[in-house]
Amino acid sequence: MIGKLFGRLFGAKTDTAAGVAGSLSGYFDVRGDRIAGSVDAGMFDMKLGLEIEVRRRGQLIATCAATASPHGHSFVFSLPMEDRFTTGELIDETVEVHARNGRGDAGVLKLDGATQLELVRAHLGVPSVMVVDLDLTQGGNAKPYLGGGWSGAERDFTWTDGPQSIVTFDAPSEPGKYALRITAGPFLYPPAITRQDMQVLINDAWVGRITLTDSFVQFSEIKMDAAMLQTAPRVTLRLQYENATRPSDVSSSKDSRRLAFHVKRLSLVRLIGPDA
Numbered sequence: 001m002i003g004k005l006f007g008r009l010f011g012a013k014t015d016t017a018a019g020v021a022g023s024l025s026g027y028f029d030v031r032g033d034r035i036a037g038s039v040d041a042g043m044f045d046m047k048l049g050l051e052i053e054v055r056r057r058g059q060l061i062a063t064c065a066a067t068a069s070p071h072g073h074s075f076v077f078s079l080p081m082e083d084r085f086t087t088g089e090l091i092d093e094t095v096e097v098h099a100r101n102g103r104g105d106a107g108v109l110k111l112d113g114a115t116q117l118e119l120v121r122a123h124l125g126v127p128s129v130m131v132v133d134l135d136l137t138q139g140g141n142a143k144p145y146l147g148g149g150w151s152g153a154e155r156d157f158t159w160t161d162g163p164q165s166i167v168t169f170d171a172p173s174e175p176g177k178y179a180l181r182i183t184a185g186p187f188l189y190p191p192a193i194t195r196q197d198m199q200v201l202i203n204d205a206w207v208g209r210i211t212l213t214d215s216f217v218q219f220s221e222i223k224m225d226a227a228m229l230q231t232a233p234r235v236t237l238r239l240q241y242e243n244a245t246r247p248s249d250v251s252s253s254k255d256s257r258r259l260a261f262h263v264k265r266l267s268l269v270r271l272i273g274p275d276a
Helices: 002-010 087-091 113-124
Strands: 026-031 034-040 050-056 059-068 074-080 095-101 106-108 128-135 150-153 158-160 164-170 177-186 196-202 205-212 218-225 234-241 261-271
Touching: 026 074, 026 113, 034 050, 034 095, 050 074, 087 095, 087 113, 113 177, 177 196, 177 205, 205 218
Parallel strands: none
Antiparallel strands: 026 034, 034 074, 050 059, 050 095, 059 074, 095 106, 128 261, 150 158, 158 261, 164 234, 177 218, 177 261, 196 205, 196 234
């Protein structure tokens, strides 16, 4: 099974594939307790509508209607998992996500590459218990936890805005080892901006650094002891950037935000077992 999973990862893409006649194509990812994604409209009539079907070994277990995106080039959808299927079943393709329009055109959607890597790491790595799980996509649960240094949520992520971004949450009570997991991509504009560094501080103590030099969304993890998280009833997570840049300063863009990373998911887990 492990070879099968990583074989898919090496060929995974994170952009939407072009549609072909009679076939619908698109990608989805896991956002907390739901799946969400988009389907390329291609040459198909947007008025036909689109139905998303979740199937386990061919048997229909969940459906939802997709809606036309504001730009009219794709359909988007969000479907709660509600314990009807698991992320493990999505990874090994026991459960598949299908799309079908009113004319009968159909296709199987692919799991986003960065999400796939994150889920494989969670399933095949050190066992863990979720403590905080923040979805920074539009409609996600992150907003109450975010302090300064964040832009508004977009469909697939939230941009950092400024030299630092703040996240706060209740300190965990259990002893042991913890891991901060971040799924994010950097703002790059070669040759002016070729890398982004994220310094990670917990309650003002430095715990690690994340450096990204490729523009695609990537999964990163920083481990720490419980003592670092338990110096106060509330944890203050500071993400600091040396290279936050206004797109308007390096390109013809009118965007004046100081961008460093676009963050899709941020979570804290407690590691369990002898390898923690």
